[in-house]
Amino acid sequence: MVTSGILGSDADIVRAQVERAISEMRASRPVVVRRGDRAVIAFGVDGIDIASAEAAAALGTAMPHLLLPAARLRRLGLDRTQPARVALPQIAAARIEALALTIESRIDAPVSPVDDIDEAALELARLALVVPAVVMVPVPADAVPAHVLSVDVDGVMAYRRLEAKAIRIVGRAPVPLEGAPETEFVVFRGGEGLRDQVAIVIGKVDPAKPVPVRLHSACLTGDLFGSLKCDCGDQLRDTVQWMARNGAGILLYLDQEGRGNGIANKMRAYRLQSQGWDTYDADEVLGFDLDQRRFDFAAEMLKQLGIRSIDVMTNNPVKIAAMTEAGIEVHAERRVIGRATDENVRYLTSKRDRAGHAIDADALLASLTARK
Numbered sequence: 001m002v003t004s005g006i007l008g009s010d011a012d013i014v015r016a017q018v019e020r021a022i023s024e025m026r027a028s029r030p031v032v033v034r035r036g037d038r039a040v041i042a043f044g045v046d047g048i049d050i051a052s053a054e055a056a057a058a059l060g061t062a063m064p065h066l067l068l069p070a071a072r073l074r075r076l077g078l079d080r081t082q083p084a085r086v087a088l089p090q091i092a093a094a095r096i097e098a099l100a101l102t103i104e105s106r107i108d109a110p111v112s113p114v115d116d117i118d119e120a121a122l123e124l125a126r127l128a129l130v131v132p133a134v135v136m137v138p139v140p141a142d143a144v145p146a147h148v149l150s151v152d153v154d155g156v157m158a159y160r161r162l163e164a165k166a167i168r169i170v171g172r173a174p175v176p177l178e179g180a181p182e183t184e185f186v187v188f189r190g191g192e193g194l195r196d197q198v199a200i201v202i203g204k205v206d207p208a209k210p211v212p213v214r215l216h217s218a219c220l221t222g223d224l225f226g227s228l229k230c231d232c233g234d235q236l237r238d239t240v241q242w243m244a245r246n247g248a249g250i251l252l253y254l255d256q257e258g259r260g261n262g263i264a265n266k267m268r269a270y271r272l273q274s275q276g277w278d279t280y281d282a283d284e285v286l287g288f289d290l291d292q293r294r295f296d297f298a299a300e301m302l303k304q305l306g307i308r309s310i311d312v313m314t315n316n317p318v319k320i321a322a323m324t325e326a327g328i329e330v331h332a333e334r335r336v337i338g339r340a341t342d343e344n345v346r347y348l349t350s351k352r353d354r355a356g357h358a359i360d361a362d363a364l365l366a367s368l369t370a371r372k
């Protein structure tokens, strides 16, 4: 049913609810996740207020549980590919922290499968860029306090897909760059969590031919500050210069810091890395899988710029597959390699070995040795 009201159609209202729920979760406030007459009060573990979780438990009739993603369960010693629940007879802060966050913990109780409400709560945590671990307190639907925001399971699960299409241009202007004077920045709003995404259009792009395109996920440390821990800054600048020299291209600068985990979680992962963990294991300790990113909204940006066929500049097979799946023809692939440093060699070889990136790590190592 489509009705017209102050907030728009029914679909617009559902979208607004999900966006508000993301904001609540980021603020460490509880959210009610509902389906029909089932209701569960969800508390993201990141910044959880134990007193309010206890107050919610006092309203409940069923035992609360802690929801953990597969990556975290693996770190706790279980061979899992799906999330699971652990019963919480009490809302005990120390136990929740041990199960959800502590490095060297082990699972301490049997786990059970998740349901649709659990899946939606985990998706909300991911959209909110908080650690994907959630305390779930089932309550009777009529016991839910009016001031706690409610969100519907189907709305949450459909959100990313719908939002990818809802992206739109909100501003554009010429921004001459060093070495690429004929450049335009085109800002889109939408996609995951309504963030702003930027297409940097270099030179005169001809949509009738395959266009050189790089999808570049934001890396504050590498892109802006020249961090030695990754190769992002080199990839960014080298691509822009290459496009300018070769006539034209588009760099999509995507607000997906930390492989989609957000800057706070990337710093938590870096802290673990400084204690010896590799880039993917560090993310797993925090409950994240290899990569949280989706690129469907990036394909939509290209379509709105009139681009249908691209020469993609990446080493990442997931980016290539995502373009093809979203209906963008990948005419050719070009690799983008930054400088090897003592600090990023392990990161680059991990990307090759664990995420299948097309990185010639032997050549990188040789270039590192040659420079010494």
Ligand SMILES: Nc1nc2c(ncn2[C@@H]2O[C@H](COP(=O)(O)OP(=O)(O)OP(=O)(O)O)[C@@H](O)[C@H]2O)c(=O)[nH]1
Residues within 6 Å of the ligand: 215, 216, 217, 218, 219, 220, 230, 232, 235, 256, 257, 258, 259, 260, 261, 265, 266, 269, 270, 279, 283, 313, 314, 315, 316, 319, 336, 357
């Ligand atoms: N979680 C996490 N993210 C990282 C780490 N190092 C870099 N990143 C992020 O990884 C992403 C790298 O983005 P890209 O260079 O566009 O993508 P890619 O997957 O490396 O693929 P390429 O196109 O081949 O470069 C950025 O969002 C960085 O912030 C890390 O150690 N942990």
Ligand SMILES: [Zn+2]
Residues within 6 Å of the ligand: 219, 221, 222, 223, 230, 231, 232, 233
């Ligand atoms: Zn980086």
